[in-house]
Amino acid sequence: xxxxxxxxxxxxxxxxxxxxxxxxxxxxxxxxxxxxxxxxxxxxxxxxxxxxxxxxxxxxxxxxxxxxxxxxxxxxxxxxxxxxxxxxxxxxxxxxxxxxxxxxxxxxxxxxxxxxxxxxxxxxxxxxxxxxxxxxxxxxxxxxxxxxxxxxxxxxxxxxxxxxxxxxx
Numbered sequence: 001x002x003x004x005x006x007x008x009x010x011x012x013x014x015x016x017x018x019x020x021x022x023x024x025x026x027x028x029x030x031x032x033x034x035x036x037x038x039x040x041x042x043x044x045x046x047x048x049x050x051x052x053x054x055x056x057x058x059x060x061x062x063x064x065x066x067x068x069x070x071x072x073x074x075x076x077x078x079x080x081x082x083x084x085x086x087x088x089x090x091x092x093x094x095x096x097x098x099x100x101x102x103x104x105x106x107x108x109x110x111x112x113x114x115x116x117x118x119x120x121x122x123x124x125x126x127x128x129x130x131x132x133x134x135x136x137x138x139x140x141x142x143x144x145x146x147x148x149x150x151x152x153x154x155x156x157x158x159x160x161x162x163x164x165x166x167x168x169x
Contacts, residue, residue: 004130004149004157005164013146014043017127018050020144021096030122031094032061034086036111037068039100039159043129047098061088065097070110091119100164101157102128102145105138130157130164 005013025031033051035044041064048062063086097111108126115121127144132151149166151157156167 002166002168003163004166005147007162010129010162010164011046013129014046015050017129017144017146018047018054021047021127022051022054024144025094025096026055028055028058028060030092031096032063032088032090033096033098034063034065034090034111034115036097036099036107037064037066037084040065040098042159043100044098047127063087065111065114067107067110067114070113086118089119090115090121092122094123094125095121096125096127096144098127100128100159101130101132102126102140102142103132103135103157105136105140108140109138129159132157 033044033048035041035048044062044064048060052060064084065086066084095115097108097115099107099111102108112124115124125143126140128142129146131142131145131148133141133148134150135153149157151166152168158165158167
């Protein structure tokens with residue numbers, strides 16, 4: 001295992017992403033943030049907390065999205081769904097999807113499918129902590145990236161105990 005982001009670097013990356021998002025969206029009335037279960041929610045919690053600290057006078061709308069039944073690459077096993085919590089309308093809003101690792105793009109494609117069941121956003125943006133851009137299977141790219149890493153296709157990048165690690169195979 002190789003550490004990509006230590007705990008202090010992870011803190012710095014999430015706060016840097018929060019600053020970029022706050023700068024891009026100074027008025028939070030028409031913006032909602034949605035963490036993708038599971039790792040995206042962990043990262044999203046930290047980013048949204050930092051955004052709320054930067055924009056104390058505004059309310060940050062934040063929800064969690066479960067894509068379990070929308071995935072096209074996990075059909076062999078019975079999966080237990082994660083928490084789905086979108087307590088606000090997304091119609092005509094900018095939705096910022098937050099995930100931990102962008103790899104093939106399949107997770108984001110599934111998240112977009114789920115979002116459309118909730119309404120039609122004005123715009124969808126993507127914020128990821130780690131981008132593994134050389135392995136895309138869908139034409140998806142992040143608007144906000146913490147760090148880009150080069151990996152082999154069969155490597156794993158995981159958020160473990162407040163660190164991001166590369167597990168080489």
